[in-house]
Amino acid sequence: xxxxxxxxxxxxxxxxxxxxxxxxxxxxxxxxxxxxxxxxxxxxxxxxxxxxxxxxxxxxxxxxxxxxxxxxxxxxxxxxxxxxxxxxxxxxxxxxxxxxxxxxxxxxxxxxxxxxxxxxxxxxxxxxxxxxxxxxxxxxxxxxxxxxxxxxxxxxxxxxxxxxxxxxxxxxxxxxxxxxxxxxxxxxxxxxxxxxxxxxxxxxxxxxxxxxxxxxxxxxxxxxxxxxxxxxxxxxxxxxxxxxxxxxxxxxxxxxxxxxxxxxxxxxxxxxxxxxxxxxxxxxxxxxxxxxxxxxxxxxxxxxxxxxxxxxxxxxxxxxxxxxxxxxxxxxxxxxxxxxxxxxxxxxxxxxxxxxxxxxxxxxxxxxxxxxxx
Amino acid sequence: xxxxxxxxxxxxxxxxxxxxxxxxxxxxxxxxxxxxxxxxxxxxxxxxxxxxxxxxxxxxxxxxxxxxxxxxxxxxxxxxxxxxxxxxxxxxxxxxxxxxxxxxxxxxxxxxxxxxxxxxxxxxxxxxxxxxxxxxxxxxxxxxxxxxxxxxxxxxxxxxxxxxxxxxxxxxxxxxxxxxxxxxxxxxxxxxxxxxxxxxxxxxxxxxxxxxxxxxxxxxxxxxxxxxxxxxxxxxxxxxxxxxxxxxxxxxxxxxxxxxxxxxxxxxxxxxxxxxxxxxxxxxxxxxxxxxxxxxxxxxxxxxxxxxxxxxxxxxxx
Numbered sequence: 001x002x003x004x005x006x007x008x009x010x011x012x013x014x015x016x017x018x019x020x021x022x023x024x025x026x027x028x029x030x031x032x033x034x035x036x037x038x039x040x041x042x043x044x045x046x047x048x049x050x051x052x053x054x055x056x057x058x059x060x061x062x063x064x065x066x067x068x069x070x071x072x073x074x075x076x077x078x079x080x081x082x083x084x085x086x087x088x089x090x091x092x093x094x095x096x097x098x099x100x101x102x103x104x105x106x107x108x109x110x111x112x113x114x115x116x117x118x119x120x121x122x123x124x125x126x127x128x129x130x131x132x133x134x135x136x137x138x139x140x141x142x143x144x145x146x147x148x149x150x151x152x153x154x155x156x157x158x159x160x161x162x163x164x165x166x167x168x169x170x171x172x173x174x175x176x177x178x179x180x181x182x183x184x185x186x187x188x189x190x191x192x193x194x195x196x197x198x199x200x201x202x203x204x205x206x207x208x209x210x211x212x213x214x215x216x217x218x219x220x221x222x223x224x225x226x227x228x229x230x231x232x233x234x235x236x237x238x239x240x241x242x243x244x245x246x247x248x249x250x251x252x253x254x255x256x257x258x259x260x261x262x263x264x265x266x267x268x269x270x271x272x273x274x275x276x277x278x279x280x281x282x283x284x285x286x287x288x289x290x291x292x293x294x295x296x297x298x299x300x301x302x303x304x305x306x307x308x309x310x311x312x313x314x315x316x317x318x319x320x321x322x323x324x325x326x327x328x329x330x331x332x333x334x335x336x337x338x339x340x341x342x343x344x345x346x347x348x349x350x351x352x353x354x355x356x357x358x359x360x361x362x363x364x365x366x367x368x369x370x371x372x373x374x
Numbered sequence: 375x376x377x378x379x380x381x382x383x384x385x386x387x388x389x390x391x392x393x394x395x396x397x398x399x400x401x402x403x404x405x406x407x408x409x410x411x412x413x414x415x416x417x418x419x420x421x422x423x424x425x426x427x428x429x430x431x432x433x434x435x436x437x438x439x440x441x442x443x444x445x446x447x448x449x450x451x452x453x454x455x456x457x458x459x460x461x462x463x464x465x466x467x468x469x470x471x472x473x474x475x476x477x478x479x480x481x482x483x484x485x486x487x488x489x490x491x492x493x494x495x496x497x498x499x500x501x502x503x504x505x506x507x508x509x510x511x512x513x514x515x516x517x518x519x520x521x522x523x524x525x526x527x528x529x530x531x532x533x534x535x536x537x538x539x540x541x542x543x544x545x546x547x548x549x550x551x552x553x554x555x556x557x558x559x560x561x562x563x564x565x566x567x568x569x570x571x572x573x574x575x576x577x578x579x580x581x582x583x584x585x586x587x588x589x590x591x592x593x594x595x596x597x598x599x600x601x602x603x604x605x606x607x608x609x610x611x612x613x614x615x616x617x618x619x620x621x622x623x624x625x626x627x628x629x630x631x632x633x634x635x636x637x638x639x640x641x642x643x644x645x646x647x648x649x650x651x652x653x654x655x656x657x658x659x660x661x662x663x664x665x666x667x668x669x670x671x672x673x674x675x676x677x678x679x680x681x682x683x684x685x686x687x688x689x690x691x692x
Contacts, residue, residue, distance in 0.1 A: 328485055335463065
């Protein structure tokens with residue numbers, strides 16, 4: 001057994017989870033007589049082998065950073081937001097709508113306006129489960145998932161029945177937005193081989209920094225974390241857990257909404273009917289769980305999953321392996337992250353006594369009293 | 375359309391759409407009464423649907439009319455297999471129940487579509503040849519008015535589901551096993567001191583949810599969708615979970631709630647044939663089951679009366 005300190009363990013567990021996740025993927029491929037080595041080689045080749053591949057990988061990471069940050073804020077407050085797909089979709093539709101409604105406004109007005117409206121739309125969808133949980137105690141897991149479907153069907157309805165006809169290029173997609181509302185930048189695209197990389201990436205990096213400052217350095221961040229750890233103690237200390245829960249969900253929704261905004265104004269430049277919930281929602285959750293909710297962790301995890309996603313497309317064409325294998329790998333990684341307790345058993349922690357006494361109070365409770373053998 | 379035939383259309387389509395939800399919701403009740411939150415019902419249904427369709431396509435010629443029924447068995451076995459993953463993670467490995475369940479939901483669609491592509495070289499299976507058709511009860515269907523509405527061209531599985539719900543209620547509340555299962559969901563420490571095997575009981579709860587969830591998915595695939603793709607199971611597992619909560623963790627209550635959600639789901643399918651409802655824009659009927667789920671949870675539930683130790687890991691002391 002390896003002796004490691006707590007911080008080293010925090011890094012080792014995700015790394016081992018990633019390794020085991022790739023191993024699971026390799027085993028599945030071997031069972032179906034695909035070559036894992038060829039598949040993984042073509043995956044990394046596709047994601048990182050060319051400037052355009054790298055550009056697409058960074059482009060893919062952009063919305064994932066937003067949704068992962070969104071998940072983390074709510075998760076810190078003890079709130080399991082699985083509704084990021086719906087919140088992102090709301091942000092996407094709203095930002096495109098604004099962009100199409102005021103095409104001739106100058107960039108410095110239209111672009112911020114479209115982004116803000118998209119963010120607010122996401123925040124609104126996020127606020128619903130927050131309010132319901134705070135005032136009625138309704139399970140946010142169910143509400144957020146149900147809202148994903150509500151937003152999904154509503155978005156198609158809005159596109160086909162509510163938007164002015166002039167906004168549509170066909171029944172299933174809107175017109176392309178004008179360059180005034182676009183996040184794309186010519187020089188950036190040229191630098192990355194004509195990929196769809198866009199200024200959303202810079203927004204995402206700024207969001208990471210703001211997230212770090214907010215969670216670590218502000219009162220709001222402190223309240224969010226303490227309500228997540230113990231809502232009763234927080235109430236006793238004078239914080240309003242209702243207000244904090246709602247605030248954390250609004251922020252979470254705003255961030256998820258921005259994830260949709262960069263898809264709309266950056267990646268696709270329009271909105272088209274979606275047949276299923278946006279994958280950036282659940283992928284963002286995976287990124288946040290692997291990244292352990294830390295700013296740096298989220299950045300690195302979003303890059304890894306983007307490599308998987310973009311490389312997975314290359315893998316399908318290069319090695320003939322169905323794309324879904326990357327989702328199997330991602331699910332496996334999160335499974336191993338979830339059972340980190342078992343992976344942690346591989347290591348002996350330094351100063352184990354102090355850490356255990358502080359970190360695992362539940363074991364004290366479970367001690368049978370009075371010495372009866374169970 | 376006469377009002378009898380209209381009612382019979384509503385009743386039979388409600389039955390068809392409710393049946394998968396009833397089975398899955400009862401499964402959830404077993405898991406959660408044992409203290410394991412099972413968000414993975416959605417993924418379990420996906421695996422049940424997938425495996426039954428593959429079985430049906432492969433063996434329809436061999437087994438003929440019996441194929442969909444055997445497909446249920448296959449769906450149940452595969453459902454149990456995937457639920458074991460959730461059981462192991464939450465019971466032995468102390469994983470967060472919602473994260474572990476979500477992993478099941480991430481894994482199941484990916485794995486099943488991967489397998490469909492690996493087996494059939496396309497993303498969607500063919501339509502199955504043998505599906506659950508409509509069933510008329512001999513004798514009962516001849517009764518005037520009630521016969522055509524409830525017993526003619528209806529879903530036999532729905533009646534089985536109702537019997538399963540009643541039987542499950544009896545198991546949970548009237549048998550020793552049920553008492554033990556509920557006690558590890560309420561207070562595992564106390565149950566442990568009385569000599570109950572907490573881990574084994576929680577495993578059995580999750581396994582039953584895998585069995586019934588797998589059957590639920592298999593029924594959906596073989597009576598409603600008729601094939602399997604990534605878009606076959608879209609939220610039915612979550613709705614089942616909501617039905618279980620609405621039914622206050624009681625199998626019969628869950629059945630009632632599932633019938634209600636099945637009715638809401640069927641409206642978006644048959645709405646066009648019903649006078650009055652055909653005027654409502656389709657989107658309202660599409661989102662109705664999901665909005666109703668939220669409204670129902672808010673109005674009728676409040677602070678939920680869930681099993682006390684639901685969602686917590688039990689660590690046996692050495």
